[in-house]
Amino acid sequence: MDILQGKTGQVARQVPPERFDAMVTELSGLGTLEHRQVSTDDVTGEVVDLEARLATARASADRMRALLTETGSVVDLVAVEQALAVREAEVESLEGQLRTLSAQADLGTITVHFLTRAEAAPGGGGADDGETGFLAGLEAAVDGLVGAAKVGATIVGFVLPFSVLAAAGGVVYLVARRRRTSRPADVTPS
Numbered sequence: 804m805d806i807l808q809g810k811t812g813q814v815a816r817q818v819p820p821e822r823f824d825a826m827v828t829e830l831s832g833l834g835t836l837e838h839r840q841v842s843t844d845d846v847t848g849e850v851v852d853l854e855a856r857l858a859t860a861r862a863s864a865d866r867m868r869a870l871l872t873e874t875g876s877v878v879d880l881v882a883v884e885q886a887l888a889v890r891e892a893e894v895e896s897l898e899g900q901l902r903t904l905s906a907q908a909d910l911g912t913i914t915v916h917f918l919t920r921a922e923a924a925p926g927g928g929g930a931d932d933g934e935t936g937f938l939a940g941l942e943a944a945v946d947g948l949v950g951a952a953k954v955g956a957t958i959v960g961f962v963l964p965f966s967v968l969a970a971a972g973g974v975v976y977l978v979a980r981r982r983r984t985s986r987p988a989d990v991t992p993s
Contacts, residue, residue: 812917817910830915837918846908853904857897864890 818826831839867887874880 813914814917815912815914817912819909820911823911823913826913830913833915834917844907846904850901850904850908853897853901857894857901860890860894860897864894 816826827839827841864887867883867890870883871880871887874883
């Protein structure tokens with residue numbers, strides 16, 4: 804049974820650490836495993852840093868709240884309220900970053916790339932084996948045309964900036980040459 808029935812795809816799932824190995828084994832059983840890569844990111848330092856910054860921001864916001872009750876003038880009150888709003892926004896931002904980082908640390912991400920049998924086989928060109936005829940030829944011609952157009956666009960994209968510089972230099976040269984030839988010769992009286 805061909806799961807994808809001629810399609811390719813990618814699936815990414817987040818799983819808790821205790822289910823990670825079992826999920827990798829389960830997914831490996833869906834077909835022939837061609838390549839496997841497992842990597843980890845240690846975010847402990849980032850979590851500690853964010854927690855320290857969050858504690859400092861909370862303490863600063865608490866100091867601003869205390870100052871708010873002691874402020875006498877309207878001008879001072881407005882200044883303290885603005886400073887408090889900045890501190891509270893920083894606290895919220897740091898809390899959000901910490902939640903995101905904790906979620907990343909709590910879950911592992913498994914990404915699986917599925918290929919059809921023709922693509923997975925060595926030398927498979929993407930078309931199903933045995934696919935011939937007019938439509939297969941037309942598809943191959945269109946793929947070739949698209950590839951040639953991409954190559955042509957790449958070449959034009961590479962050459963275009965140099966062409967603009969060369970054209971600008973040519974215009975400067977022609978203007979300078981024209982001015983030099985159109986000046987009347989200095990006539991010295993004899």
